[in-house]
Amino acid sequence: MRKFTFKLVLLLLVSGSCCWASDLAVLSGYHRPDPFGGIVASDRPGASWDHAIKLSAARGGYVSFQLVIKSDNPCNNCKLSIESSQPVDMYREWFHLNTPDKHYYPDALIPVQLPYSFQMPDPENGIQGQNARAFWVDVWIAPNTKPGVYHGQARLMDGSVSHKVRFTISVLPAEIPAQDVIDIDSNSYGIGWLRHQYPNALAGSGDANEEEQFHLLQQYYRIFYENRGIYHVLGYSHSGYVDPGFAPELDGTGAQKHIVSWDKFDRLFGPVLDGSAFAGTRRGPSPIPFMYLPINPEWPANYLWWGEPGYQAEFTNVVGEMERHFREKNWTSTHFEMFFNQKKRYKGFEWDGDEERFPEDYSYMLAYHDLLMKALPADTPVHFVMRADVSWTMQQQMHVLKDAINLWCAAGGMFIWSADELPALKQRGDTVWNYGGTPSVQDVSTSIASDPLRTWVLGVDGFVRWLAVDPGPHPFQALSDGGTETLVYPGERFGLEGPIPSIRLKLQRNTIQDIDLLEMEARRGSRDSIKAQVVRLFDNTNLAQWSHSPSPPPAGQAVDWTNADISDALKPYDEQFPPAQPDAWQRVHDFTLEHSGGLQ
């Protein structure tokens, strides 16, 4: 008996030492862990390691949290499982060494199957001294979920020792609308980057290689759509080269110029234009709302004929055929954008299409609008729009080009000086987006919410992240620029055919879900009050601070401004906003659900 008691005590001590050595904790999505058992510096305020979490969610969206396993001892046989009555997607978080500050941050999310067996430290991530691994959990709350309280738990098996954390999700009657109130766009250029990011999938050449490129691009449309964003890829470069598939194939010259094949274009874009590329997503199939056309000064008309009758003949022939093709395909839900990206500094053409700075370039926009109108039947059901990305002279362009441009993409900071133009633009039915960059991984987690929030507060229709698919040359070794040019990563390293998401993309998606609900509440008549409460909760500011700049634009003509002049003039506006706190959006989320409980 005495001997048996001794053995029991010994067993308890041994298993107790296991329990002390490892732990399973739960964190909100806004407090990102590091690989050494801590929280990244920018997300530390308000962070707590818990063994249970209570979440609230509307229907038709996701709710997220993180699981972190900390262990002082290596674990070769850890297993993580989740029990949940609602569908769960789990991702393992990749810790990137961020070159600018030499610290590790989790960002790329690699999908894993549950239960998931793993080791500690992560042999693949290869971090010296790692004693924490992290997992992102998305719980999908389907639109038809019955409101109520749902319980779940995550279980870690570390050898023979088990740890549990519980999560409780209060599902409210509110339902996130299928259509987002703001367009949060991820932009990209060309297809050459695919070859770098997918060296194995695109190692070959010929038709199979081309088909793989098309398939990969469709995966990019899909990942941004599933995360409540839109995606753009521009198919031509500054001197007018059009990538294969981005335009129908042409033949002939002058009055005889015409389309000879839609094969590649239809294979690349057909599935995103009819929505079939999105089959199987939780949001369901839907055509993309916006898309760049390949039109540029060198396509479809040959620049050789610029200023001559042949230019108009080639342009109207081909664009007219495009309209017919789109109509016959019933691609009438998408806005096809005639957008000029070239800049004269790149020496392809004599005028700036993008960010026009010189007033003499406006006449080109008017000329192309005239050509477009000549090419299209007046009663076309296809939505052709003319887009201008504007910065230096946006206010002048909004007047001079008012009859030509109907999609404005305005520089995010400078737009504050032209915000008074917004009602007139909206009155005439224009779409107005802002554009800018993407917060770095070293910025506080909730900074990803700032641009979507400003978009909604200002009443703008969308925000374009000007480059969102370029993680740099070796993102899984080090992020050379803090991830400021990407929200997704190539999945090829992990055996996945296509991109994988990031924590920042997930946080952005959750922000958009809440803004969709806030807009529903605002439409009930208390818009200003709702917005005022939201910005106060977010960073203790007021609406006037968001919508007006305390300082005017630089003096003189825009053509004489420098970038330093603009930065100086914007500084008083920017300085009104205190640094965001990690839980800033959590407060907005809680407010949103509190006020939208009855919405459906």
Added chain:
Amino acid sequence: MKAIVSLLLGLQLALFPAHAAVSSAQENTLDEIARVATIMLDGDVCQRIVTARALAHMLHSAPRDEWQAGDNYEVNNDAFIQTKKTLIRLAMIATYPVDVNLWMPVPNTQDIQVVIRNKHELSQFWNGEVRQAMPASMQQVLKTGTRVTVTEKPGMVSVLAPVRNSLGEIVGLVEVVSSNAPPAHDEQ
């Protein structure tokens, strides 16, 4: 949107180390185009393309504005259009993709600037900047007036030829270029 040119030529070369060289027949065609370009291009018109204002900004950098030269780059449209159309016609002499680019020295410096590029976006020299250091091969053309063939980048051939004005001065050069390497066109 804020402009950063990302020329992936280096990447292209890293990814496609092996490709067929441009044939000698092709090389002869490029040389012939270059010879004709020297005859056809009007150096006086070329000298009028870049505005004095753009050159002034190119030569006097603003310490707090790294984009100053690019943001203030402008051309005289008529001179640009006339010359670009000639370059396009010259490229059409070949039955395969060829670009004819115009390069001109940056006055009072040792630098060169590409002034006109064309739709295949081929060049062995352009680095995406408004101006750049002048390669020795270009110096040679500007100094001697002879045509120079350059095959530094695998799969690419450029023939450089002088452009003269009405005084007989060499004021620039053309790069007649073709490539058998896969294209790379990710410009942002």
